Amino acid sequence: MYTLYCLKELIKIVKSRTGKIRWISGSVVVGSGIKDIEMGEIVEVGKDRLIGEAIRVGSEEFTAQLYENATGVKPGEEIIGSGKRLVAELGVGLINNIIDGVGRPLDKIMEQTGAFITRGAKVNTLSREKKWHFKPAMNKNDVVGPGDVIGAVQEMPLLTHKIMVPPRIRGKLTQIKEGEYTVEDAVATIESDGQKVDLKLMQEWSIRIPRPFAPGGRLSLDDPLVTGQRVIDTFFPLPRGGTASIPGGFGTGKTVMLHQLAKWCAAQVIVYVGCGERGNEMCEVLSDFPELIDPRTKRPLMERTILIANTSNMPVAAREASIYLGVTIAEYYRDQGYDVALMADSTSRWAEALREISGRLEEMPAEGGYPAYLPDRVAEFYERAGRTKSLGKPEREGSVSIIGAVSPPGGDFNEPVTIHTLRFTGVFWALDRDLAYSRHFPAIHWLKSYSLYVDRLLGSRATSHSQYADKITNYWEEALHEDFGKLRGRALKILSESAEIESIARIMGESALPDDQRLILLESELIKEAFLRQFAFHEVDAFCEMDRQVALLHTLLNFYDKTSNLVDNGVPAERIKSLPQISKLERAKEDKSGIKGLQTLSEEIDVEIGKLKEEYGIA
Template sequence: MVAANEKIGRLCRIVGPVVVVEGMGGARIGDVARVGESRLIAEIIRLEGDQATLQVYEDTVGLRVGEPAISTGEPLMAELGPGLLAGIFDGLGRSLPEIQRQAGHFIPKGAMVPTLRRDTRWEFAPAVKEGEEVAPGDVLGTVAETTHLTHKVLVPPGVQGIVAEIRQGVFTVEETVARIVTKDGHDPVAIRLMQRWPVRQGRPCLQKLSPSTPLITGQRVIDTFFPIAKGGTAVIPGGFGTGKTVMEQALAKRTEVQIVVYVGCGERGNEMTEVLAEFPCLVDPYAGVPLMDRTILIANTSNMPVAAREASIYTGLSIAEYYRDMGFDVALLADSTSRWGEALREVAGRLEEMPGEEGYPAYLGSRLAGFYERAGRVVCLGKKRRQGSVTIIGAVSPPGGDFSEPMTQSSLRAAGTFWALDVGLARRRHFHAIHWMTSYSLYDVGHWFETEVAPDWQAQARLAMSLLQKEEELFEIVQLVGSEALPDAEKAMLQVGRLLREDFLQQSAFDPADAFCFPPKQAWMLRAILTYYHGLMDALGKGIPLSEVASLPILGEIARMKEIRRENAEREIAALVNRCFETLKAKTVMES
């Protein structure tokens, strides 16, 4: 059967992932089409009269001119409902374990594998009664999706009316759990546990709020110096081997959110395999449940079709917004957005479009801005006031680590935080290789840290940053004249700069004691180093030589702060701060 807006055409040209089809007059841009005998999934990206140009999301090898193409009359959709959590999907939202079960390791062309399992039955608990009036975003009922997470089944956008029927019991995602009679007199709308959503369209909310609370990452260089807000955006640009993937994965494991959507976009498949092997063994540091229970993985690795990278980004985003609408904090992590950019470039090249900078399409900037704009902290639709957020953190892989290239530049214009990974730091094994001189955050969340963590949070961070800047200036002089020629005060600066870099900024993602550093511990660690700094400066001010005051035992203790366990951190570091203060004071008094 052919639906009203389905069109059937014939393939007349095939250029890599791009194909041209004749006889598609009346189809719509953005609609999905099935191409060729194997019914490859494609999207219409250009229409000229009768001719449609399509980007094909699957491998086009073997496709022949003359084969049919059918537009489905519907845009690319995501399936949303219980069962997404702990799921692993390809860029088109097809469940990878399910594909593997049906077909082994290779995705058969045109495979219609759904996102959500059709045979799982979920216990649905209604939250409304028959006869109640409901509007988009209202909670119709709930499903315990995991032991910890209650999935809210919401009235979908665009549906408003009276609940004519609501059922309690156990249902598959396709079964009707409620019917809503709308005012327009049409048949009642059947509500299922599953709904579909056009991925390129942002899901509506009541209001966007300005991001004001930080998203705790447990990474010192981020939380203390370049924080990101819940509902904010960040880019992680960095050359090969600077730590983008380690950083994205560290955030996936330890960021303070309820849901993580991790999109592996065009990167090596073995990195995704590592995630698949490691994540199921880990525990969610906040809820204490298996980490996978809060995670959704979307894998469109480098060996998978290029055009589907774009689909993977938008599918991930739609899933993130879906959980946001239930009132959760969600993080969307994309590694690497550059591979998506390259896919855009490849498709644009095949279309013989007028190229923009470095061959990227002229709309690269607006496409990226549109992506990052879907982040945000929002008041969700629905009667009962709820807030949710989607935070987007995208890795960018500039060739040769050159940040002036178009992907990095367009991304930094669209995002609020810029964590610049530095090749030099990575070479010296300073990780995270976020460079403090080139990174920035536009989020004003210092006040939150001052009220919730430490009143001197911002003052400490500012002082530490100024010392790091001072150290950077001194390095230039040292290169010319050597450090021996410097006066004691400047030697002391260099010493403190090194403490800040080695004992505070550097943080191993692989050391279980240090991989996560909660904010109070961050504040105490910085306090210890700054106490040492003030002690040195006091002593030098009284004319005591640096060699007399620089205290080796204290330096050793400062270096070991990272190992202190979370529950002992405040007590032990507070004691160290005291010892540090007393030791330097004693030396100062003794010498003067």
């Protein structure tokens, strides 16, 4: 059936067929009269030609889920089977675009229906008019196979869009030419077994089927995806091709966190799926991203971003599709050899869409009303992430990292969507309501979160940091050569110890604690304030480079080592608490002078400590 589908797509042998609507409720329509309708086939319903997808097929009748509101549709009206599945148009022109859950660009919809989205707008994802300059990388008579790069288009100033032979096509190039083309023009032709197939700047792919990569091409996940967020990079890192979940109740900062990652993570392409979330948030991305500059490439962030917006008041079924559309686009850029990061905000809305559709089909519900197949769907989705070797020549590697926000009802992680997501993702960033209430952002809780990749990633990272050594002084060189994983471990230990001490202090009062414990409290407060807390909208602090993260953590722990020596020798913790350098340490992350400033501060601290030593007669 799969090959058949491909043939249909490429050669278009299947014609549309017409049936009749039998029954309607909500966005579910039952039709009859199309005997050979396929599961997943796109149907057009009623006189407005509303789009839907066949989700249940019987011998007499079939059920379709509409992507638009069915108001006014009457039984007896036409229902047309299009002979196509729900496909993504993959090609040049995706970047810097905002599309809805079924792939319609929002600006084109606006041209058709105005500021409000009314029903039945029909628009292609990719512009049919715009011409692109295609540069071949192959010659006539070359034999090509699936995934081979036949040429390229400069889609954005720093992004070369590679034009690949679609999967399952093989043959000899009978023509290929440099020039200006629209996405529908044939840039090359392949002949195989007497059949001719035109290659275009666009290909289609069914969104529910993962795109193939080289056989055995899954690579191990040991390369970090640096995000510039300290709590993530240092404590709970994500590898390229990894999966992460961010569960958190409302107001805990899921969306800001995802925006931060979309802005600063070291991927070449970002796919941001706003699934059932707020319209104003998508609008914020649209207005912010073109103005923000990527710290690595110095180009506007929008030049690497694709937005998929299906806000909470847009039709539910399209919400379900938007997640798959996003991951299909991500896979397409991965196949070109790029590191792609997909942010899905929020996967709970997607799961709820599944529940709603399942409910209308009167399926037997499992936990929380969700269908029993929810874990399968969650697993299928996250397994589309990975670092892979692409099909075809030249050899190239790409990755899709998936970061999914989860919105558990009542902020309670013990609910089906969170539970299943945790089973299938490798990194867990737990957002904490109490942290959010005291405006500690990112509210990722350091004791509840985890990353399964820590050991693998921090090892490689520690070595990769020697590359910064020429830029910094000997002092820091020494610091950076220390095992970074050890630093992290010590910081975490202080944080967890302080949590225990705090629970005691809550009963006895802080002043009743011994001085060494008070120092641990002070140090953990410092780590929280100076390191974990990061200002998303601060010009310096929004993005923190890796070497700066290491240096900062090193300074903080160094401070602890020296002061705990003082306390052991009888200096009261209260004296250390009143050191003026503490508030400087807390502000060091915002300092424009970066690592240099940290060094000056360290020297200053050494002087103060020296004075205290003298005062208390410590050698």
